[in-house]
Amino acid sequence: MSLNPPTTHREFSGLPGAIGITLGLPTLITFFALITNQTYSIQGINLDINAVLNQLPNSTEGWIALCFDKQCWLAYLAWFGILVALDFILPGTAAQGVELRDGSKLNYKINGPAVSSVFVAVLLARAWQVKGYFLPELQFVYDHQLELTLVTTIFSMLLAVFVYVCSFIPLTKPNGKGTHERILSVNGNTRNPIYDWFIGRELNPRIGTWDIKLFCELRPGMLLWLLINLSCVHQQYHQLGKVTDSLILVNLLQAFYIFDGVLNENGLLTMIDVTTDGFGFMLSFGDLAWVPWAYSLQSRYLSCPGNEIELGWTNLSLIVLVKVVGFYIFRSANKQKSDFRSGKLDHLKSIQTKTGSKLLIDGWWGLSQHINYFGDWLIGWSWCLPTGFQTPLTYFYVIYFGTLLLHRQIRDETKCRGKYGKDWEKYEKLVPYKIIPYIY
Incomplete structure (x- = not known):
């Protein structure tokens, strides 16, 4: 039996579905950024399309400037890079994944609690350091929601290209003598480059011992989601002089969910995302762009002028x-x-x-x-x-x-x-x- 049998069943209606999702979901989170900001805030069921579209550039040069904003790219690359460094540096516990098709098990370092502790400590230190509780970092995130949405989308596409290309490069055997096949996803070996790029060709892409899929599942996107929510609290506090109970509640409930996920990182090793799905655009975009910008929608809406709600x-x-x-x-x-x-x-x-x-x-x-x-x-x-x-x-x-x-x-x-x-x-x-x- 072949280690990597050809894929016979295609998820999401095959290639048409993959193309539709690849184009549709980034458009949707861009739309969210356009209707929940200080310039335009949707209220009720009314939607002024012209007012929404007027926020977008009307030239190629304008789109390039928006998609490749230097400040936003540097900020996001620093964010991603620092989290990668923490993943390597901070201590953790050793764990093994499920048995793979070749009989092997991958080793993982689980250090979610350590990363979370450093993240919270840095936030508290910054809040203590600044005067008037004004954090430029949080204001930057709030003021550049559209640009950062596009940055995370483009970055997730590039990461999907990187792991797809790497999936064709044989791995060196542990003893250093010769090479062996990478283990591909059961869903991502159709030999159609667009579909395999979308669904994920390789099951567990790694650079050395660093597992790209596990890292992306809980780190850059989940913690960015928390930062976006906090930036909304920060914005409302400095705009109104207070924070509504609805916004506080959303932040607390979602923060609990985020930290519960990061602190229970070990549970991911038996979930379908890790055991079965390949890592391609679907997971890369889902982890890095969709989670922070779609899941923070409630906070972003409540922080807009005119949408303040007191629940009681x-x-x-x-x-x-x-x-x-x-x-x-x-x-x-x-x-x-x-x-x-x-x-x-x-x-x-x-x-x-x-x-x-x-x-x-x-x-x-x-x-x-x-x-x-x-x-x-x-x-x-x-x-x-x-x-x-x-x-x-x-x-x-x-x-x-x-x-x-x-x-x-x-x-x-x-x-x-x-x-x-x-x-x-x-x-x-x-x-x-x-x-x-x-x-x-």
């Missing part, structure tokens, strides 16, 4: 409750599955399959096949609800994320149907709901 204690409490319930379902369901796989919960009901593995049908996992997705979706609702109901724009995240979870569920179902056969049919009868108990 009752609404604050209800939204926090949605977050707590969602997080509890998400975390406890994942822990239950992990404990079951490690043999700690043998008393829970399950189906023994012909493959030798078991399908859990009890506890959280008796309620729906992907109960953790439901918890994760509730978390997303807690981020959107603080924006009120002035515009559907700020609910984009729960619509997008719900669609993404649905796609993952269908993808997983197709995989499991092929793997378990009639055992899966039996499982579906015992656990009929896909994500939301008693609804779907």
Whole structure:
């Protein structure tokens, strides 16, 4: 059997879908930057297209200046480079990934807690150092949202080109004698350069021991998301002399999510992004540009003049409750599955399959096949609800994320149907709901 068999199934409707996403999503986050700023702020369902488009250059030279703003490129390259350096320098714990097709396991250094500690320490030191709590760095991020959106998009494209080209270069064997094939993604070996560049040709692109995919998953984009949110708080404080409770709540809820992800970095090693998906434009853009600029939409909206919202204690409490319930379902369901796989919960009901593995049908996992997705979706609702109901724009995240979870569920179902056969049919009868108990 070949180490890298040709890809037979193409995700996202193949090449047309890959091209559509490559062009569409960068356009969408650019649109977000144009409708949530000090010049133009969408309110309600009205959208003045001319006012939005007037913010864009009307010449080739203007577009070049916007896309390749020297200050923004230097700032982002410094940001990315410093995080890479911290990844190398700071201590961490050793961990192994899942077994690969050649029987090997990759070694990882998990140092999310150390990186997070340094990041927070630097922010606090800067806040203590400056007068009037005015941080030029945060103001720079807020004032250059459009330029930085374009910079991160272009950078993610270039990084995808780099890893795609490198995927054709054989690796040197550990003993230094000869070379061997790189392990490619099961989805990215179609031999169509555009599609493979988009979906990711190589499974785990690395420079030496530095894993590019794991680094990008939780560092530059996630922490930039936090900086963008803080820049919105910074802007509102210096504009109004105070910060609204809605903006504070969004910042706190999303900061919790960000640090929870970074501090639990080890959990990524068994997730589909790391174990199955290649690293191409889809993940590169998703990690570096989409996450910070799409997920910060609520903060950016609330920081615009005229969009300030005071929730009051009752609404604050209800939204926090949605977050707590969602997080509890998400975390406890994942822990239950992990404990079951490690043999700690043998008393829970399950189906023994012909493959030798078991399908859990009890506890959280008796309620729906992907109960953790439901918890994760509730978390997303807690981020959107603080924006009120002035515009559907700020609910984009729960619509997008719900669609993404649905796609993952269908993808997983197709995989499991092929793997378990009639055992899966039996499982579906015992656990009929896909994500939301008693609804779907």
